[in-house]
Amino acid sequence: MPVKIVLNPGRHDRLDVSMMIPTPAGLADGGVTLNPGGIPGQAFAGKLGFIVPRMEAGKPVTLTVEPGTAPAAVTMEEKQDALTFSQGSELVTRYHFGERSELPLPARPYFYPVNQGGICLTREITPKGKPQPKIDHGHHRSLWVAHGDVNGSDSWSEEPGHGFQRHQSFTWQVTTGPVFCGFEEKLTWEDKDGKRLMAETRTFRMWRGVSGGRCLDLDVDFHAAFGDVKLGDTKEGGICAVRVKEPLQGDRTGLMTTAWGGRGEADVWGHRSPWIDYSGTLEDKKVGIAIFDHPTGFRFPTHWHARDYGLCTANPFAWHDYASGWSMDGSHVIRAGGTIPFRYRIFLHAGDCTEARVAERWLDFGRPPGITG
Numbered sequence: 303m304p305v306k307i308v309l310n311p312g313r314h315d316r317l318d319v320s321m322m323i324p325t326p327a328g329l330a331d332g333g334v335t336l337n338p339g340g341i342p343g344q345a346f347a348g349k350l351g352f353i354v355p356r357m358e359a360g361k362p363v364t365l366t367v368e369p370g371t372a373p374a375a376v377t378m379e380e381k382q383d384a385l386t387f388s389q390g391s392e393l394v395t396r397y398h399f400g401e402r403s404e405l406p407l408p409a410r411p412y413f414y415p416v417n418q419g420g421i422c423l424t425r426e427i428t429p430k431g432k433p434q435p436k437i438d439h440g441h442h443r444s445l446w447v448a449h450g451d452v453n454g455s456d457s458w459s460e461e462p463g464h465g466f467q468r469h470q471s472f473t474w475q476v477t478t479g480p481v482f483c484g485f486e487e488k489l490t491w492e493d494k495d496g497k498r499l500m501a502e503t504r505t506f507r508m509w510r511g512v513s514g515g516r517c518l519d520l521d522v523d524f525h526a527a528f529g530d531v532k533l534g535d536t537k538e539g540g541i542c543a544v545r546v547k548e549p550l551q552g553d554r555t556g557l558m559t560t561a562w563g564g565r566g567e568a569d570v571w572g573h574r575s576p577w578i579d580y581s582g583t584l585e586d587k588k589v590g591i592a593i594f595d596h597p598t599g600f601r602f603p604t605h606w607h608a609r610d611y612g613l614c615t616a617n618p619f620a621w622h623d624y625a626s627g628w629s630m631d632g633s634h635v636i637r638a639g640g641t642i643p644f645r646y647r648i649f650l651h652a653g654d655c656t657e658a659r660v661a662e663r664w665l666d667f668g669r670p671p672g673i674t675g
Contacts, residue, residue: 304366304367304368305326305327305328305329305366305367305368306364306365306366306367307323307326307364307365307367307673307674308362308363308364308365308673308674309354309357309362309363309364309365309671309672309673310362310671310672310673310674311357311358311359311360311361311362311363311671312359312360312669312671312672313359313360314359314662314665315356315357315358315359315662316354316356316357316662316666316671317355317356317659317662318353318354318355318356318512318513319353319354319357319666319670319671320351320353320509320512320517320666320667321351321352321353321354321666321670321671322349322350322351322507322519323349323350323673324348324349324350325345325348325349325350326350326367329345329350329367329369330345330369331345331346331347332344332345332369332371333345333369333370333371333372333479333480334350334352334367334368334369334370335367335368335369335370335372336352336365336366336367336368337365337366337368338365338366339355339365341353341354341355341365342372342375342480342481343367343480343481344479344480344481344482346476346479347474350367351481351482351507351509352481353481353509353510353512354671357671371480372480373480374478374479374480375389375390375479375480375481375510376388376389376394376478376479376481376482376483376508376509376510377389377477377478377483378475378476378477378478378483378484378485378508379477380475380477382402382403382404383398383399383400383401383402383403383407383469384396384397384398384399384400384403384404384405385397385399385485387483387508389510389511389516392417392420392511393415393417394416394417394508394511394516395413395414395415395416395417395445395508395518396413396414396415397411397412397413397485397506398411398412398413398414399411399469399487400469404429404430405427405428405429405430406427406428406430406434408460409441409457409460409464409465409466409467410446410447410448410457410466410467411446411447411467411469411489412443412444412445412446413444413445413446414427414443414444414445415444416444416445416544416591416648416650417650418515418516418589418591418650418651418652419587419589419652421584421585421587421589422547423546423547423550423584423589423590423591423650424444424445424544424545424546424547424591425437425442425444425545425546425547425548425612426547427443427444438611439545439613440460441458441459441460442543442545442612442613443545444544444545445542445543445544445648446540446543447467447502447504447520447522447540447541447542447543448467448539448540448541448543449533449534449536449539449540449541449617449619450534450536450537450538450539451532451533451534451535451536451538451539451619451633452465452491452499452500452531452532452533452534453493453499453500453531453532454493454532454534455491455492455493455494455499456538457491457499458536458538458539458540459538463494464494465491465492465493465494465499466491466492466493466494466496467489467490467491467492467502468489468490468491468492469487469489470487470488470489470490471487471488472485472486472487472488473486473487473488473503474486476507480510481509481510482507482508482509482510483507483508484505484506484507484508484519485505485506486503486504486505487503487504487505487506488501488502488503489501489502489503489504490502498527498528499528499531500524500525500526500527500528500531500636501524501525501527501528502522502523502524502525503521503522503523503525504520504521504522504523505519505520505521505523506518506519506520506521507519514651514652514653514658515649515650515651515652515658515663516649516650516651517647517648517649517650517663517667518647518648518649518650519646519647519648520542520646520647520648521643521644521645521646522541522542522643522644522646523641523642523643523644524636524641524642524644525636525640525641526636526637526638526639526640526641527639529638530635530636530637530638531635531636532633532634532635533619533633533634533635533636534619534633535619535620535621535622535623535630535631535632535633536619536620536623537607537617537620537623537624539607539615539617539619539620540607540613540614540615540616540617541615541616541617541618541644541646542593542615542616542644542646542648543613543614543615543616544580544591544593544613544614544615544648545612545613545614546580546582546591546612546614547584547612548612549582549583549584550580550581550582550583550584550589550590550591550612551582551610551611551612552566552567552580552609552610552611552612553610553611554582555582555583555584556580556581556582556610556612557580557581557582557654557655558570558578558579558580558608558610558614559578559579559581559655559660560573560575560577560578560579560606561575561576561577561603561661561664562575566610567608567609567610570606570608571606571607571608571609571624572605572606572607572620572623572624572625573605573606573624574603574604574605574606575595575603575604575606576594576595576597576602576603576664576668577592577593577594577595577660577661577664578592578593578606578608578614579591579592579655579658579660580592580608580612580614581651581653581654581655581658587652588652588653588654588657589650589651589652589653590650590651590653590654590655590658590660591614591648591649591650591651592648592649592651592655592658592660592663592664593614593616593646593647593648593649594646594647594648594649594663594664594667594668595616595645595646595668596645596646596647596667596668597668597669598643598645599643599644599645599646600618600634600642600643600644601618604616604617604618605617605618605620605621605624607620616644616646618632619632619633619634620632647667649663651663
């Protein structure tokens with residue numbers, strides 16, 4: 303039986319809104335169609351994902367959800383401890399999670415490359431077996447999750463004595479779909495001697511690309527599964543961390559922008575903002591990568607450890623550094639059995655921050671259309 307839902311855009315025009323809502327009662331997992339418009343939808347594990355092409359401010363839209371199928375738009379393939387995410391012939395990203403990966407994996411999983419329109423936005427990583435270049439901050443691996451003080455263990459750098467993130471299993475995988483594909487992963491964080499410090503659930507979804515960009519959703523949940531966990535006050539960390547390609551750096555063609563109008567490292571580093579965008583010129587094209595923090599995440603809006611040399615990380619813990627020596631302690635203890643959540647969206651886009659409508663894109667993520675029905 304068809305199910306009706308009503309979307310209320312609020313006081314804002316909406317364009318190509320990637321939405322994930324609870325699956326309406328009575329709707330089974332699988333492909334669906336939302337009418338009018340024949341919008342492809344995808345129901346899985348209690349969630350319904352779809353992309354609304356357009357809504358006008360103040361005008362609610364009623365959609366009828368019906369079982370149906372649509373051609374697969376995005377795919378995920380696992381091979382040699384890496385997951386490859388593609389749309390048609392376009393490679394978007396790879397997630398390297400184990401030792402069999404063709405790329406070095408000394409400490410923790412990461413995504414590389416991270417492509418928009420066939421252009422890689424993140425710093426190059428050299429495959430195993432080839433001469434490794436001498437670069438600054440070699441632990442800045444494209445797009446990754448890390449923190450420099452977990453019960454005193456360094457899980458940020460790759461200096462002697464660093465900790466590790468160990469892949470345990472994928473609890474679910476969506477390998478193909480008309481709207482999204484992705485995974486949920488279980489990991490353990492360990493110190494240099496293999497002692498387990500905490501558990502993590504990492505969820506990733508790649509959405510079908512839309513005009514001018516694509517959304518990647520990253521959820522990170524830290525679990526104090528082995529006793530209390532103290533996440534220390536240090537700038538050396540980023541729960542969602544990106545190192546952009548050299549031409550995009552703020553000391554080259556790039557510019558960091560925040561929701562409050564901050565521009566460049568002086569206005570960005572150590573400040574709070576719901577989002578940050580890093581845009582510049584690559585291969586004679588204007589492109590960018592934005593990180594969105596969600597209101598349901600820990601310590602929203604996050605502080606940013608972001609530098610003109612290409613680093614951009616969401617780090618809500620480094621209060622002492624950010625406050626320039628004030629007596630503040632940004633550490634946090636997760637008591638045994640407890641959990642803290644982090645919710646991010648990475649928006650890969652053509653154009654600069656304004657042309658890509660980054661502020662509106664955050665609104666679609668952090669303040670999405672209301673839903674009834």
